[in-house]
Amino acid sequence: MLERRLAGEPLAHLTGTREFWSRDFEVGPDVLIARAATETLVEWALERLPQLPAGLVVDAGTGSGAVAVALALECEREIIAIDRHASALRVARRNARHHLPPGRVTFVQGDWLAAFSDRSVALLVSNPPYLAEDDPHLPSLSREPRAALVAGADGLESIRVLAGQASRVLKPGGAMLLEHGFSQGEAVRGLLGVRGCTDVASVRDLAGHERVTGCRVPRSDRTD
Secondary structure, eight states: OHHHHHTTOOHHHHHSEEEETTEEEEOOTTSOOOOGGGHHHHHHHHHHGGGSOSSEEEEESOTTSHHHHHHHHHOOSOEEEEESOHHHHHHHHHHHHHHSOTTSEEEEESSTTTTSOTTOEEEEEEOOOOBOTTOTTGGGGTTSOGGGTBOTTTSOHHHHHHHHHHHHHEEEEEEEEEEOOTTOHHHHHHHHHTTTOEEEEEEEOTTSOEEEEEEEOOGGGOOO
């Protein structure tokens, strides 16, 4: 194990687990290792939920399932976790079985939000890829799946896709919360603003960095 660690293998891969939301989650080469900063996404989602209409809670790009499982532990909403990679979903399902009653989270293989019907989602949360193709941190992350890290030349391609698709699936009064890089808050607020969203704002993680940006769909724009 020492030789593997010296060769650059992440400690979480050696132990097979990573703590998130005060629980141990299985991780491995097929999923992104959960970071403490992502708990900011869960915390804000739980704060927002009581103000949102009835409907699905969707974790898009679930990876290890850590965000979806954490939400399911703390609320009674119907939660769907989606990922395009079958290998990641196998890990996510094992994590759900370890922490939750059977069927508490529904796992779906698909490409972002394409599988969801119009105006069916009350809350969309996602920790999508957000590193640029030339990000200097990539060499130190080479043991984690590149598809879970890199999103185009500026790191915002996945967020653009999610913002575009969310305008179709979110219910009136619904909300979207997106994790992003520490310097991307202003850019993400701009992307959501041009989509006609309201209440566009960012929150900071424990390190003081803008880490999650969210918005709501105006209630007056659509009818159920």
